[in-house]
Amino acid sequence: MPQVMPMPVIQDAEPAVKTADLRAALGCFATGVVVVTTLGDQGAPVGLTINSFNSVSLDPALILWSLAHSAPSIGAFRDHGGFVINILADDQIELCKQFARPSDNKFDGVMFDAGYKRVPLIAGAAAHLECRTYARYPGGDHEIYVGEVVGISTTEKPPLVFHRGRFAMLSGTAVQS
Numbered sequence: 001m002p003q004v005m006p007m008p009v010i011q012d013a014e015p016a017v018k019t020a021d022l023r024a025a026l027g028c029f030a031t032g033v034v035v036v037t038t039l040g041d042q043g044a045p046v047g048l049t050i051n052s053f054n055s056v057s058l059d060p061a062l063i064l065w066s067l068a069h070s071a072p073s074i075g076a077f078r079d080h081g082g083f084v085i086n087i088l089a090d091d092q093i094e095l096c097k098q099f100a101r102p103s104d105n106k107f108d109g110v111m112f113d114a115g116y117k118r119v120p121l122i123a124g125a126a127a128h129l130e131c132r133t134y135a136r137y138p139g140g141d142h143e144i145y146v147g148e149v150v151g152i153s154t155t156e157k158p159p160l161v162f163h164r165g166r167f168a169m170l171s172g173t174a175v176q177s
């Protein structure tokens, strides 16, 4: 069972920074883009676009992401006990947009297989991480999900990148190591 920690007491004080400034600063941090999927009522597929995904631990294998309390999909993620991180490839911008809009038909035209706990593995993704929900933590207006990775598939596809509110691609970029 996922752990749930008590919600902290919110102080009724002036915020230290403006939301617009915070958004602008966070937008300087380039990320990949993910569609995170799970199963909802009666096995209906559920998914949304996120970029809050990150690694946590190698042993045990843990990752995290955060979900807005306002997201209609939150009930499904709380109840199902598993989810899949579908890391988008750079030819999946339209899919990314489709899963970033509230809709009852997000999976229209989307090919997928069933992974851990029958959660959708979206076809064409750069990589999949199948996860058991390991813990949930309060995170302000979001809920933080920690997943234990129980299955992996990777490809050589270049990832979709998100930076300052825009999509970018690594194809053709000189890489130095």
Ligand SMILES: Cc1cc2nc3c(=O)[nH]c(=O)nc-3n(C[C@H](O)[C@H](O)[C@H](O)COP(=O)(O)O)c2cc1C
Pocket: 033, 047, 048, 049, 050, 051, 052, 053, 066, 067, 068, 070, 071, 072, 073, 074, 099, 100, 101, 102, 103, 162
């Ligand atoms: C690039 C990008 C990153 C996003 N990252 C997050 C995120 O980390 N967490 C989140 O809750 N919503 C995030 N969103 C917004 C959700 O995709 C959007 O609110 C979606 O409609 C939620 O799905 P739902 O309405 O089915 O719950 C992001 C949107 C975009 C375009």
